[in-house]
Amino acid sequence: MKRHGPTWTLVADNRAGPVVRISPDEIHLADPENYEKVYYIGSRAPSKAPYFYDAFGLKTAAFGTTSNELHRVRRAALNPTFSRKAVLQLEDIVQEKTAKLIGRIKDSLDTGKPVDLHHGFRAFSVDIITDYSFDNDYKQLDSPTFGSEFYEMTSELITRGWVLQAFPFLLPLSELITLPMAKRINGALYDFLLFREVSWWYLCGPERVLMTLL
Amino acid sequence: MANTLLHSPWIGVPGTVIAAIVICITSLVIYRRWFHPLAKIPGPFWASVTHFYIVKYNLFSERSQFYLQVETLHRQYGM
Numbered sequence: 001m002k003r004h005g006p007t008w009t010l011v012a013d014n015r016a017g018p019v020v021r022i023s024p025d026e027i028h029l030a031d032p033e034n035y036e037k038v039y040y041i042g043s044r045a046p047s048k049a050p051y052f053y054d055a056f057g058l059k060t061a062a063f064g065t066t067s068n069e070l071h072r073v074r075r076a077a078l079n080p081t082f083s084r085k086a087v088l089q090l091e092d093i094v095q096e097k098t099a100k101l102i103g104r105i106k107d108s109l110d111t112g113k114p115v116d117l118h119h120g121f122r123a124f125s126v127d128i129i130t131d132y133s134f135d136n137d138y139k140q141l142d143s144p145t146f147g148s149e150f151y152e153m154t155s156e157l158i159t160r161g162w163v164l165q166a167f168p169f170l171l172p173l174s175e176l177i178t179l180p181m182a183k184r185i186n187g188a189l190y191d192f193l194l195f196r197e198v199s200w201w202y203l204c205g206p207e208r209v210l211m212t213l214l
Numbered sequence: 215m216a217n218t219l220l221h222s223p224w225i226g227v228p229g230t231v232i233a234a235i236v237i238c239i240t241s242l243v244i245y246r247r248w249f250h251p252l253a254k255i256p257g258p259f260w261a262s263v264t265h266f267y268i269v270k271y272n273l274f275s276e277r278s279q280f281y282l283q284v285e286t287l288h289r290q291y292g293m
Binding site for chain 2: 018019020021022023024025027028030051159162163165166
């Protein structure tokens with residue numbers, strides 16, 4: 001009770017609005033505005049739930065860091081990238097991709113073909129994020145299918161996330177899966193692991209990748 | 215006769231193990247449902263005692279659809 005002080009008091013006083021218990025230690029607030037009453041800058045509310053985030057296999061990333069204190073430290077390294085000045089500089093990238101997307105839509109309309117906006121908007125986000133974060137534009141806006149294979153891959157892997165959340169003991173086992181094994185098990189998993197290796201290659205240089213492959 | 219059966223390791227050992235598991239689960243359920251800090255928050259019984267309530271909807275429904283169930287729960291337990 002004491003450890004989770006602020007959250008429980010809010011709920012007990014009914015200040016958090018309508019609430020439902022969705023698991024032994026999780027509640028769901030009906031009104032998203034009440035989220036801010038629990039989680040604000042400097043809030044002492046409980047940290048992220050490890051069972052939820054561990055399944056992503058990103059324990060050392062800011063996203064997968066569940067301890068509030070540690071997250072603050074790791075997130076601080078990213079702060080300059082999201083400062084007002086940095087975001088304003090991002091405008092050129094956004095404008096460039098917007099022009100590309102509009103161009104694609106116009107081309108399709110001119111030839112009287114339908115436009116796949118669902119994948120179009122996703123490609124738009126992916127291109128902006130990869131260009132800005134990795135300086136490595138994935139150029140999905142140039143692909144005829146708007147890079148829908150990439151989208152199919154990620155959505156197929158969601159199930160993997162649910163399974164690992166439900167059965168965390170499978171996590172270390174899933175990390176033992178090598179590329180040739182993945183090729184025989186599941187196409188999306190193979191694409192994902194390959195994508196991860198290529199990203200490592202791009203970020204750390206070939207030496208790091210050769211080390212994991214050998 | 216019953217006494218000798220109970221003292222035989224073939225019955226006694228698995229019996230003790232099963233009893234321990236049953237006691238463990240029962241006490242966990244009782245704690246989570248009636249003594250946990252969240253015990254007073256409304257919600258379905260199975261959700262209050264096990265995480266597999268969410269798993270059931272995310273893994274064994276059409277496509278990761280616990281969020282739809284949450285909406286139903288709010289309609290049922292408080293909007």
